[in-house]
Amino acid sequence: MIINLNEAFKRQSNLVAFNFFNIETISGILDAAQEKDRIVILSFGESYMEHTPIEVAAAMASEYSKLYKKPFVLHLDHATRMETVEKALHLGFSSVMFDGSKLTLEENIFNTTMAVQHAKRFGATVEGELGYLNNEDGSDEIELVYTSVKDSLRFVSETGVDALAVAVGNAHGIYKSKPSINVDRIKEIHASVGVPLVLHGSSGIPMEVLAQSFEAGVGKINVNTELALAGCRGTREYMDSFGENPRFENAMRMARVEIKKAAMEFLDL
Template structure:
């Protein structure tokens, strides 16, 4: 995964090409990113810069990435307001590029919207925030009643088990 999304398009392309060349020599696939979401803190102070069809097509042709993470109303972290995912843009980009698409910032997007996104060309989602919260809540739930006797490895097992359940819920989309 190479994220040059904050860079101007041509600089992002140039740097992504370098990553792709390095990765190809080692038999590794590359996911690029186009369109700026926000800081990884869920803030929505910065306007999300959506990926255009033309830019996606140009970027993929120039970089030959294996997958492309796009910005279509998604954001990193916890959403401050209901996400408005542009499913039509996903469909247009996929139709034009025929490249597997990725949706970063999928925590907090409904399973119905994610299912629609998958049907239109999304092939991978990132839900780190949702997994982190599930693990943290499980750890807290275990510790709060056992503050004097909680063992770290058991706390971590509780967190890991809850995170597994969360992952499985996404596999059913």
């Protein structure tokens, strides 16, 4: 069953969003969720559409929802174009994120409000983002500019988002040094806005810090890099051990196993 973000929070207080874009990622994530008996969020990024059509992603999620007993959220991640949001909603995505973090505050509020209005027609939820992180692929350096409490209150009040992604020292990709997460700022923002906060770039943040973030008001963490590295590790180990004539399907099977293991570590939180 595919549910929206609010329904997921009613059933489970802390949620992990894992990025998927093919059979190995979606099945590895759902295998972990089934074994740990946890609701998860399947996130499909707008940037993935270059190599996996969003129609295919939606169809995969729909079919897998019939094969697994545990419900999950089907989430559009980091959408910067309103046409992507609208297409995802028509295809059955139960949650969407409009990423206006590179826009002015006024432009971000205007566009995110439009996304909320569209989503309501489909019974879907919306995540907004306030405070710019680095590129989603981790290719540029992060500027340590924290999301402000004042702007957060205005943003949530005027847009009506169901969750808010914040910048509190987190970054996409592989951290160049040990990340320093401002847990106090998380507490301040959550006390002000009253909606679950979202921590992007959770790969590489120590598990104890993620646990503190959950306690401070984060309701959803996003994990991508750890799964991507795990899938490559499984593939490499198979290729190294097999010799000169490896088979692609077996390499993908090992990738799925390692992706499941990585996902399970985060679900233990």
